[in-house]
Amino acid sequence: MNIVIIAGSNRKSATSTHLAEYIAKLIRQRNHQVTWIDLYHSPLPFYSSDQSYAEIAAVTDFKHAILQADAVVLASPEYHGSISGVLKNALDFVSKDHFSGKAVLSISSAGGAVGISSLQQLQAIVRNLHGINAPEWISIGGSQRKSFEASLDVYEVSQDIDDRIHRALGAFLELARLVRG
Ligand SMILES: Cc1cc2nc3c(=O)[nH]c(=O)nc-3n(C[C@H](O)[C@H](O)[C@H](O)COP(=O)(O)O)c2cc1C
Structure with missing residues (x-):
């Protein structure tokens, strides 16, 4: 399957993005393709329904990638009890x-x-x-973010978080397989 991952932070070393990278690695290990979209590296303009974005590659590429996806992972920091502005805008x-x-x-x-x-x-x-929400979700909070502050090579994910990630990811991939065939 082709899984699109949208890293929804415009912070350079966002822990939500590092968590998404870790999940990308696990998805690739299970022999699925990952299409990676990082809104920090590939920012989108502010959406307005008055405007056409047909000539703006960042927007057309973003929409095309999701259209081609079999399933999607959405990653966000928690901002004011909600998601990031850049992810909502995207x-x-x-x-x-x-x-x-x-x-x-x-x-x-x-x-x-x-x-x-x-x-x-x-x-x-x-x-x-x-879309169809996966039966489980993944939250890292407080001190659990420590594991994801470093770069991808040096993650030391504690066993309990790793177990949770594998369980949620497994349920998500199984759902994707069932609905996409
Ligand atoms: C504008 C803003 C609002 C935030 N609001 C909340 C919040 O409502 N609840 C919370 O637990 N943390 C909140 N935080 C803290 C972030 O969720 C926390 O730093 C998180 O790890 C950010 O994710 P990132 O590492 O992917 O950037 C907020 C941070 C910012 C900058």
Whole structure:
């Protein structure tokens, strides 16, 4: 399967992005293709329904990648009990044409113990886009973010978080397989 991962932070060394990189690595190990979209490295303009973006490669590439996906992973920092502005803005460019019938795994990083609010917000957006929310989600919060502050090569993910990541990822990939065949 082709899994699109959208890293939804515009912070350079975001822990949510590092968590998404770790998940990308696990997905590749399971012999699936990963299409990586990092909104820090590939920022999008502010969405306006008054404007046409047909000539703007960053936007057309973003929409095309999701259209081609079998399933999607959305990663966000928890900001004010919600998702990041850059991820919400990016998702405003797409519609049910891009998400309909696709499994979606939501993951987040929060300063507090658990980033439930951003995950709930993401799942509401996925519902509105006619995507299919994975049965589990992944939150790293508080001191759990320590493992993801370093770069990909030196992650030391504690066993309990790693078990949770593998369980949620397994359920997501199984759902994606069932709905995409
Ligand atoms: C504007 C802003 C709002 C935030 N709001 C919350 C919040 O509501 N709840 C929370 O637990 N942490 C909050 N935080 C802390 C971030 O969730 C935390 O630093 C997180 O690790 C950021 O993810 P990142 O490493 O991917 O950037 C906020 C941080 C910023 C900059």
